Amino acid sequence: MRKRLDSMQTIIFDKIALIGIGLIGSSLARVIRREGLARHLAIATRSSETLEQAHHLDLGDSYTTSNAEAVRDADLVIASVPVGTSESVARDIAGDLKEGAIVTDVGSTKGSVIEQMRPHLPSHVHFIPGHPIAGTERSGPDAGFAELFEGRWCILTPLEGTDADAMARLAAFWRACGSDVDSMDPVHHDMVLAMVSHLPHLIAYNIVGTADDLETVTKSEVIKYSASGFRDFTRLAASDPTMWRDVCLHNKDAILEMLARFSEDLASLQRAIRWGDGDKLFDLFNRTRAIRRSIIEAGQDVDVPDFGRQAGKAPAE
Numbered sequence: 001m002r003k004r005l006d007s008m009q010t011i012i013f014d015k016i017a018l019i020g021i022g023l024i025g026s027s028l029a030r031v032i033r034r035e036g037l038a039r040h041l042a043i044a045t046r047s048s049e050t051l052e053q054a055h056h057l058d059l060g061d062s063y064t065t066s067n068a069e070a071v072r073d074a075d076l077v078i079a080s081v082p083v084g085t086s087e088s089v090a091r092d093i094a095g096d097l098k099e100g101a102i103v104t105d106v107g108s109t110k111g112s113v114i115e116q117m118r119p120h121l122p123s124h125v126h127f128i129p130g131h132p133i134a135g136t137e138r139s140g141p142d143a144g145f146a147e148l149f150e151g152r153w154c155i156l157t158p159l160e161g162t163d164a165d166a167m168a169r170l171a172a173f174w175r176a177c178g179s180d181v182d183s184m185d186p187v188h189h190d191m192v193l194a195m196v197s198h199l200p201h202l203i204a205y206n207i208v209g210t211a212d213d214l215e216t217v218t219k220s221e222v223i224k225y226s227a228s229g230f231r232d233f234t235r236l237a238a239s240d241p242t243m244w245r246d247v248c249l250h251n252k253d254a255i256l257e258m259l260a261r262f263s264e265d266l267a268s269l270q271r272a273i274r275w276g277d278g279d280k281l282f283d284l285f286n287r288t289r290a291i292r293r294s295i296i297e298a299g300q301d302v303d304v305p306d307f308g309r310q311a312g313k314a315p316a317e
């Protein structure tokens with residue numbers, strides 16, 4: 001276990017309410033407790049089974065299945081639920097939010113979360129959407145760990161007129177969780193994430209689905225020989241179905257745009273193979289190798305075999 005990021009860390013919020021205690025919510029709970037970022041940590045989740053599990057893991061100071069109850073007197077409220085659920089969470093909490101509270105989320109899409117939540121939130125709170133670019137293919141309270149956000153970016157997508165002090169406090173919170181913080185326009189966020197996260201997941205879901213459907217290669221061969229490239233796709237393709245269904249439905253335009261670009265480039269690759277255009281293939285593979293090097297140089301992955309994964313060190317979302 002890594003020790004606290006800064007032994008002099010001070011309390012940033014008196015009360016933090018976490019709505020949703022899966023992979024992201026429970027990782028936040030763990031780092032909030034480790035770093036002492038709140039005097040009181042309230043946990044809310046939909047089902048009593050998950051709530052019990054969170055209690056058993058000792059993730060917070062109070063536990064409830066009522067979102068409204070959790071946010072009472074909270075200075076920071078973080079929704080960590082599938083993006084398609086954002087509107088119902090905003091409806092639940094709207095009447096119980098403290099004046100001056102910061103309301104944020106961790107959803108993988110931003111335009112849709114803003115559309116769903118903004119109309120319901122009172123004007124006396126600061127709504128600042130966010131997205132930590134950190135995750136794994138696992139879900140639920142057991143899957144979380146305090147180090148998840150370390151060295152990863154958290155993108156905040158403030159709306160026009162956002163209070164500078166609230167923005168600074170939220171950014172300080174994410175830094176205390178170990179993240180670097182950037183801010184971005186929500187539309188741009190959705191386009192960038194469609195490329196770096198949503199499209200790769202769709203390619204993985206598709207390739208693993210194709211292998212599953214193939215009749216000439218048996219399922220046992222797919223599993224037996226999976227070390228040769230296929231395996232790395234299966235990690236992404238094992239990601240939470242609810243989360244990824246919602247991402248696809250809630251970032252539709254940007255994803256369709258990236259899929260169109262991808263299909264055009266794939267057709268061009270197909271043509272190069274058909275016509276034996278080795279130079280074209282070599283140039284592309286050289287260019288893509290340089291991108292991998294830049295990612296390692298930027299500290300976003302480590303240069304070890306096994307696709308950069310090490311036991312205990314999770315890949316980004």
Ligand code: NAP
Pocket residue numbers: 019020021022023024025045046047048050051080081082083085106107108109131132133134135136137138139140141240243247317
């Ligand atoms: P998760 O592990 O599946 O946990 C989801 C949480 O949301 C659980 O507490 C679950 O409650 C609750 N929930 C599920 N459906 C709900 C519904 N219909 N109404 C109310 N609550 C509901 O999910 P996660 O991976 O933490 O993802 C949470 C958010 O983080 C998503 O918006 C996702 O886009 C974003 N995100 C994920 C990753 C990643 O890699 N996983 C990375 C960055 C951002 P119960 O168990 O009680 O039903």
